[in-house]
Amino acid sequence: MRDPIIRSVDVHKTYGRGHGRFEALKGVSFDIHDGESIAILGKSGSGKSTLMHVLALLDAPTSGTILLEGVDTSTLQGRRLNRTRNETFGFVFQQFFLTPNASVLDNVTLPLKIAGVGTAERRRRGLATLEQLELLDKTKNKAVNLSGGQKQRVAIARALVNNPRIIFADEPTGNLDSKTGAAVEDILLGLNRENGITLIVVTHDDDLAARCDRRLRIRDGLLLEDAGVAA
Amino acid sequence: MKAPDLVASAISNAFRSKTRTLLTILSIFIGAFTLSITSGLGTGINAYIDDTVSGVGASDAMTVTKTNGDGDTPLAGSSEPAEYDPDAVDAGIPGMTVTALTPDDIRTIQDIDGVVRVEAQRSITPDFVQFDGGTRYVASVGSLVAGQTTLLAAGQEPADTDAEFQVALPQAYVEPLGFDSDTAAIGQRISIGITDAVRTQHVIEATVVGVTEEALASPTGSSILTNQSLTDALFAAQSTGIPEDEANRYAQASVWFGADATETEIDALQERLAEAGFTGTTIADQLGMVTTVIDGIVLVLNGFAIIALLAAAIGIVNTLFMSVQERTREIGLMKAMGMGSGRVFALFSLEATFIGLLGSVLGVVLAMAAGTALSSVLSASLLADLPGLTLIAFDPASIAGIVLLIMVIAFVAGTLPAARAARADPVDSLRYE
Numbered sequence: 001m002r003d004p005i006i007r008s009v010d011v012h013k014t015y016g017r018g019h020g021r022f023e024a025l026k027g028v029s030f031d032i033h034d035g036e037s038i039a040i041l042g043k044s045g046s047g048k049s050t051l052m053h054v055l056a057l058l059d060a061p062t063s064g065t066i067l068l069e070g071v072d073t074s075t076l077q078g079r080r081l082n083r084t085r086n087e088t089f090g091f092v093f094q095q096f097f098l099t100p101n102a103s104v105l106d107n108v109t110l111p112l113k114i115a116g117v118g119t120a121e122r123r124r125r126g127l128a129t130l131e132q133l134e135l136l137d138k139t140k141n142k143a144v145n146l147s148g149g150q151k152q153r154v155a156i157a158r159a160l161v162n163n164p165r166i167i168f169a170d171e172p173t174g175n176l177d178s179k180t181g182a183a184v185e186d187i188l189l190g191l192n193r194e195n196g197i198t199l200i201v202v203t204h205d206d207d208l209a210a211r212c213d214r215r216l217r218i219r220d221g222l223l224l225e226d227a228g229v230a231a
Numbered sequence: 232m233k234a235p236d237l238v239a240s241a242i243s244n245a246f247r248s249k250t251r252t253l254l255t256i257l258s259i260f261i262g263a264f265t266l267s268i269t270s271g272l273g274t275g276i277n278a279y280i281d282d283t284v285s286g287v288g289a290s291d292a293m294t295v296t297k298t299n300g301d302g303d304t305p306l307a308g309s310s311e312p313a314e315y316d317p318d319a320v321d322a323g324i325p326g327m328t329v330t331a332l333t334p335d336d337i338r339t340i341q342d343i344d345g346v347v348r349v350e351a352q353r354s355i356t357p358d359f360v361q362f363d364g365g366t367r368y369v370a371s372v373g374s375l376v377a378g379q380t381t382l383l384a385a386g387q388e389p390a391d392t393d394a395e396f397q398v399a400l401p402q403a404y405v406e407p408l409g410f411d412s413d414t415a416a417i418g419q420r421i422s423i424g425i426t427d428a429v430r431t432q433h434v435i436e437a438t439v440v441g442v443t444e445e446a447l448a449s450p451t452g453s454s455i456l457t458n459q460s461l462t463d464a465l466f467a468a469q470s471t472g473i474p475e476d477e478a479n480r481y482a483q484a485s486v487w488f489g490a491d492a493t494e495t496e497i498d499a500l501q502e503r504l505a506e507a508g509f510t511g512t513t514i515a516d517q518l519g520m521v522t523t524v525i526d527g528i529v530l531v532l533n534g535f536a537i538i539a540l541l542a543a544a545i546g547i548v549n550t551l552f553m554s555v556q557e558r559t560r561e562i563g564l565m566k567a568m569g570m571g572s573g574r575v576f577a578l579f580s581l582e583a584t585f586i587g588l589l590g591s592v593l594g595v596v597l598a599m600a601a602g603t604a605l606s607s608v609l610s611a612s613l614l615a616d617l618p619g620l621t622l623i624a625f626d627p628a629s630i631a632g633i634v635l636l637i638m639v640i641a642f643v644a645g646t647l648p649a650a651r652a653a654r655a656d657p658v659d660s661l662r663y664e
Contacts, residue, residue: 053658058567079571086569093661097564101247113240114570116233 003070004031005165005198006055011064013050013221024050026221027064034165037192037199039209042218049170051218052202056168057085086115090159090197092188094171096151098158100144104135107143108157115162129161133187149180156187166198167191173208185211232574241581245589248554255543255550256590262540263594263637264601268623269536270633271602273529275624280522282382282619291490293497293513295340295349295504296483297330331480339507345488345500351481355465358424358432360400360455362408367424370404372465373454381456382619385413386441389458396464398423399441399456413442423455427471435468437461444619486511540637543590544644547583551648555579555655562652563660576646576653583645584638591637599625 013025024047032038042048053059054066057073066073068084076084090111098107109117109126117125130136133153138146143154152172159167169188173181185208192199201212209215214228232240245252332340332351340349359367381388381399389397400408400416410416416439426432443456457465488500497513504511555562562575602623609622 049662056567058661059658082569082571084569085567091564091567093564095560097560097661099561110565111568113236114232114565114568114574116236118233 004067005034005069006032007065007067007070008032008055009065009067011051011054011061011066013047013054013059014062024221025054025061028218028221028223029064030216030223030226032198032200034198035192035196036214037189037212038201039212039215040200040202040218041204041206041209041215043204046218047221048202048218050221052168052170052200055200056089056091057081086111087162088165090162090164090167092152092155092159092167092169092172094174096155096175098143098151098154101142103139104130104141104143104146104154105139107154108161110158111162125161126157129157132160133157147180148176149183152176152180152184153187156184156191160191160197164197166200169199169201171203171205172201173203173205181208232570232578237574237577238581241578242585244554244558244578245582245585248557251550251553252586255546255586256593258543258546259540259587259590259637259641260594260597262536262543263591263633264598265539265594266533266536266633266637267595267598267625267630268602269529269532270629271598271623271625272532273525274626274629275606275621276525276529277522278624278626279620280525291492292485292487293501293511293516294483295332295486295509295511297332297336298505298508298510331482332484333481334479336509337481337484340484340486340504340509343500343503343507345492345496345503346486347489348487349484350487351479351484353462353466354480354482355425355457355462355469357465358426360404360408361422361424362410362419365409366407368404368407370423371454372457372462382444384442384444386417386439389440389456389461391459393458394460395458396435396437396461397440397458398437398461399443400439401443401455404455405442416442423465425465425468427469427473429472431471433468433471435461435464540640544640547586547641547644548647550586551579551583551645552651554582555648555652558652559655559660562655563657566655566657567661572653575655576649579649579652580642580645583649584642587638587641587644588634590641591634594637595630595634599630 008028008030011025011028012023015022015024028051040048040051050059054061057066057068057076060074068076068088073081073084099110105123105126108129109122112122112125127136127139130139133156135150135153135157138150138154143151146154152175156167156172159169167188172188173184176184188199188201189211191197199212201208203209212228214226216223217225217227334351337349337351340346355372357370357372360370361367383399384402386399389399398421400421402413405413405416408416408421410419419439420436421439422434422436424432424434437457441456486504488497492500501511501513566572566575602625606622606624610620614620614622
């Protein structure tokens with residue numbers, strides 16, 4: 001078996017100091033392999049969001065190590081860290097975080113713009129991604145005028161446009177009714193299955209978790225259960 | 232993010248909240264407009280003074296007079312009775328006399344270190360000017376020293392190289408003397424009467440070659456301007472009957488120093504002249520007072536404009552803080568997607584600079600339109616007596632300077648909110664639990 005794409009080794013994360021000190025993660029270790037779909041499960045306040053932020057290199061662990069394809073991520077700083085995030089990760093959030101008055105295409109190509117890709121290439125790749133997600137007819141619409149399901153599909157297109165290795169989805173269906181939620185789940189799991197993109201979903205929805213290869217259950221900052229078949 | 236994308240994003244972000252941006256632009260506009268008008272006022276008035284400086288005297292020359300015994304400046308008025316001075320001559324200003332310079336004095340000045348050339352100025356007091364047997368008018372005579380120019384309404388300056396007797400009349404004399412217009416006077420011959428020491432009146436004929444405009448700092452005031460040969464003739468006529476060694480008495484002398492002389496060198500020269508018993512006055516000394524007062528007034532007015540701009544700058548800070556607040560999520564998202572803090576900072580400070588650019592360009596353009604209209608109206612009515620004065624003038628350098636200054640102020644104002652945006656932690660921005 002190859003190096004795991006993400007290896008978490010005894011990760012601690014503490015917020016605050018003194019009396020206000022709060023330990024969100026109390027030593028979490030696991031491996032995630034390339035092409036797996038992982039559900040991080042836990043109640044609100046369990047530390048699952050903190051875990052996602054640490055895995056996505058948005059936050060540095062207080063102690064412990066995150067290895068990304070065998071590379072210690074604490075060695076990644078500034079520009080290299082930004083570049084790694086831009087090229088390796090895609091993000092999907094519960095509340096979509098689209099720029100309301102910008103067009104769908106502009107929203108989708110934002111990661112490419114940040115990466116410094118030229119205008120023509122941005123447009124080409126943006127349109128290709130929108131076609132993949134059957135949103136081509138909405139290209140010029142403003143994001144604010146879309147339905148919830150469409151917004152989340154635009155957000156997925158945005159996460160997908162830079163061909164990431166890993167997509168982090170934070171409660172991707174939390175803001176959708178069950179039908180559109182299921183459709184969004186299909187898209188995410190489809191990308192995982194067909195394109196081999198590693199999918200890390202943070203959720204408290206057991207049905208969504210059940211559709212993933214593995215379930216990491218977090219409680220009080222500790223890994224309670226690592227269930228499922230390793231890929 | 233590449234620089235062009237960064238600029239384009241900053242511009243489109245500026246228009247995202249149109250009303251707020253517009254109000255901020257308006258406040259900058261007011262400051263830019265005021266600053267443009269006040270600095271235009273300074274430019275206009277100072278340009279007018281600069282134009283007339285060459286009329287007052289050459290920049291590489293100074294006027295030298297003999298220092299009075301009590302050390303007073305020759306022009307200082309006093310109500311005390313003055314002691315009789317046998318060497319006193321008319322200073323050209325009614326009721327004022329200065330101690331005359333003798334040929335010996337001229338030689339002394341010539342020998343002072345730093346003096347390139349010295350030319351004595353004779354005082355000529357004609358009785359009248361007359362045209363074609365008409366009414367006789369009292370007139371005084373002035374002459375231009377090298378480097379001086381005067382504003383001409385018609386014709387040209389009397390040429391010192393010409394042997395012909397030439398004269399330029401002040402505009403005010405044209406009609407009383409009986410000419411139909413400024414141009415009609417050109418080429419006509421007028422008579423100048425002058426009385427010598429033994430009370431004999433001589434009349435000398437001269438050709439009118441030019442008509443001078445009356446300017447604020449006209450070199451000759453309402454005096455008629457003569458060329459060298461006419462000056463010589465008038466002086467010869469005036470000095471008839473005076474012994475040779477008594478005739479040569481000069482009110483003042485023009486002293487030329489090197490054109491590249493620095494201020495310190497000029498000061499040193501004035502020092503040496505003072506030691507030898509002379510007072511040297513440069514154009515800068517003469518105009519110093521006027522320009523200092525005008526500069527002072529313009530400075531105060533500019534101060535008010537800057538205060539308006541500072542208020543506008545606080546408006547920018549406020550606007551952008553609101554933007555940063557509103558776009559917290561977006562900033563967090565962009566940072567999560569790998570946008571560096573530097574780029575986030577650049578994005579917001581560029582937006583501020585762009586708002587500054589819009590406001591300043593708008594203010595400057597409208598100020599130029601309003602200023603030009605205002606000064607053309609004023610110069611036709613209220614300021615008609617000061618020909619050549621454009622009250623509010625604009626020079627490209629100061630206009631560019633104003634736009635640049637406001638952009639810098641806007642940028643500096645933008646750094647505060649931009650720094651807050653750059654510091655924002657993506658995790659905090661994206662949290663919604």
